[in-house]
Amino acid sequence: MSMLYIKEEEAGKLLPMSVALEAVEEVLRLHGQGKAVNITRSRVRLPNNVLHVMSGGVPDLNITGLKAYTTTRQGARFVVLLYQADTGECLAMIEADKLGQIRTGATSGVATRYMAREEARTVGIIGTGWEARAQIAAMSVVRDITSVKAYSRSPENRQTFADDILAAHGITVTPVETAEEATRDVDIFITITGADDPLMDGAWLAPGTHIIPRAGDLVKMLVHVFGKG
């Protein structure tokens, strides 16, 4: 048999968020039960390049594989190698930028499914890029989202994001002028921006808000939230 090569544009079309979300939930559950292997990321650090590699496998799914990506001044390039465990065959090489965005969104979706209030309907989001789109897609799978407030530094990007989300999910997005507007009075609050500081203040968060922070924002948010006392 021969290895499939799946390009970015195909990967995005082949994997609906609802499917990714169920897959991520299944593998998280298996991992929690000690039925999955996860090897932490290694990094080859050169002056102008970092090669990141992570690998893992799931016996129940008969699958093992790795993700490798290079980061340079020109950006990041991602591939996944997927193997059939019992035969050791490489089934597919998958360009994995889009795949990673969907997987990141799906992970937020699983957390939201189990940790947000059942009646959560409104989302505030800081960041309006591709990853932000995947986050909203995931929210719409696990909750009946009725409205989104979106903030990013560029008014154009906010509007394009609003147009795209309406087209993709039929959800109305209100582009807002400040991070504070996106943070106040929402059931689910997401930061997913390349900005160094998402400009949020924990004092703006309503009690009971389900928070999905970027990795780097988590500690800061905890300080804000617990600082409110």
Add this chain to the structure above:
Amino acid sequence: MSMLYIKEEEAGKLLPMSVALEAVEEVLRLHGQGKAVNITRSRVRLPNNVLHVMSGGVPDLNITGLKAYTTTRQGARFVVLLYQADTGECLAMIEADKLGQIRTGATSGVATRYMAREEARTVGIIGTGWEARAQIAAMSVVRDITSVKAYSRSPENRQTFADDILAAHGITVTPVETAEEATRDVDIFITITGADDPLMDGAWLAPGTHIIPRAGDLVKMLVHVFGKG
């Protein structure tokens, strides 16, 4: 630009031992000078499969990459992903069974170049598989090899090995009936067999013999050799 895919049969033809040997020597030298990154092997261990991944990079060569291989009851499958460091592009995916055999041979060649006696001319080898062929190819690059004695359990394999080495390098190989014959009175002694125990005894080794043991045979040989004291 697009990624090259290099299959086993091409990899073997594209990489002469002399070229591999110079490449391995250069990278070993750079690594010794702290100018190469080498990330130790990680392993995803499933009940029926192990996925092994190792990665590294060399700034002076503008190259980074990884080798991944699965081992199952059906055998091993190897691939290398090779990246251009400055752009982060994946230049090639290379099926790497043959490549690994050549690289292993080349590493022995570099060691022999610097550690064997200048006048070493004769080789004894236990094992007559593909890796054994690469070892003899490497020896012939760094020393003027005049004769080889080869032992393996199968008389047929010994003879095929002798025929192949004569055809490839013009070196006469004498298939021998015992491991002892292959070990006695040689300048260079190599064990490279899948057998659990290469059946060698350190007492058979002449002083001054350059030894190239399989990883698993090294400690046993040291015990033999120093036991002779």
